[in-house]
Amino acid sequence: MTDTPLAVAIMTDETGWHTSRLKRALRERGALGRCVDLADCRFDTTHGPHGLAIPGYGRGLPDAVIVRGIAGGTFEQVTVRLGILHALRELGVPVYNDARAIERSVDKSMTTFLLHRAGIPTPPTWVSESAPFAQRVLMRECAKGHDVVMKPLFGSQGKGIARVAASSEGCEPLPALKAYGQLAYLQRFVRPVSEPGYDWRVMVIGGKAVTAMRRISEHWVHNVAQGGRCEAAALSEPLATLAERASAALGLDYAGVDLIPCDDNPFGATVIEVNGVAAWRGLQSVTPFDIAGRIVDDLLNRRMALVQGTGNIKEVA
Incomplete structure (x- = not known):
């Protein structure tokens, strides 16, 4: 470590337990964590030599980034937020996890x-924009005695998922696709x-x-x-x-x-x-293993060394 603390941006749309744990783990290792909302970042070709403006870093860039959360928004807004992460990677900033992996x-x-x-x-899965095709999948699966789970393409924490049950009378009708972005993501239920x-x-x-x-x-x-x-x-x-x-x-x-x-x-x-962009509060409650500490150690000891070993070093102001 140098006299200047390593500057790590924690990309998140909300602060709380996870970001506090990460900031503490960074601080214990001589680094400085700062929470940044991707919605507040921007492309700006007049800003510094690199064309990005990241709040809290002046005309420079963070030394590394941990992605803790990306706010929802319009297709255009999410595209630009992911674009910021792509750009940071192109500039040699280690992004953990990077935009490609998150996508x-x-x-x-x-x-x-x-x-x-x-x-x-992984369970047999079908994804289609065709409601008739999805209905045929349901009928075929139900005929074999399999229930089917329908999930939002983008979603987490078990929100919005539905189970279509098989019965001796056949199967339930396909849920309306409007609530699922006009897309059917169907997966065989594992009993x-x-x-x-x-x-x-x-x-x-x-x-x-x-x-x-x-x-x-x-x-x-x-x-x-x-x-x-x-x-x-x-x-x-x-x-x-x-x-x-x-x-x-x-x-x-x-x-x-x-x-x-x-x-x-x-x-x-x-x-x-x-x-x-995994949460681990529940897991941390039942294990003595320091999850945030291990994430920070992996970022500092493996991920940053991997980038530096390629000679792909970030630009500085």
Whole structure:
């Protein structure tokens, strides 16, 4: 470390528990964390030699960026916010996770495609703008006795998902696509192996699975935000391997990987979500492992060294 503290921008649209943990971890390692809303950043070709204006950094740039949250908005607004992250990467600033990885993880259809392409177990999935096609999928799946889960393409914390159940009379009708952006994202429901049901959240940092928990719920949705309760879980080798492969398939520096138990593959689990802007408050409540500290260590010791090793150093004012 030099006499000047390393300056790390924490990109977030809201401050709170996660940003406080990251700022504390940075401070303990001699770095300075500052929260910045991407909506307040701008492209400005009259500003400095680089053409970006990042609040709090004058005419310069931060030494590194941790992405903690990107506010929703119009297609144009989100495009520019991601563009800021792309531009920072082009200027040699380590962005953790970078825009390309976030785009892959936020878009559930791309996540599913990349998991499938990498040979990672994930439930059969169909994504289409055609309501007639989606209805045919429902009818075919219900005829086989499978329930189907319909999810928003962009969404988190179990919000907006619906389960279409099979029955002896057939299946329920397809939910109106208007509420889902005129797009059907359908995934075969994985039936619980126990009562109550549960899934796992595994935290992967720097390519290594570091800690895990079980999320248990009487409801079929296990997210903590939807009432699931957290319980410490052993990080078995098959579970760790599957989570690490899922994170690598999306090119993520850190990820929260959600897996659900099943009996149709050697891992005993299938990946249902990969979160590129993962929350970890629930997981931290059941593990002594310092998640924020590990994220900061990985950024400072691996990610920044990786950029510097390529000679791709950021411009300075």
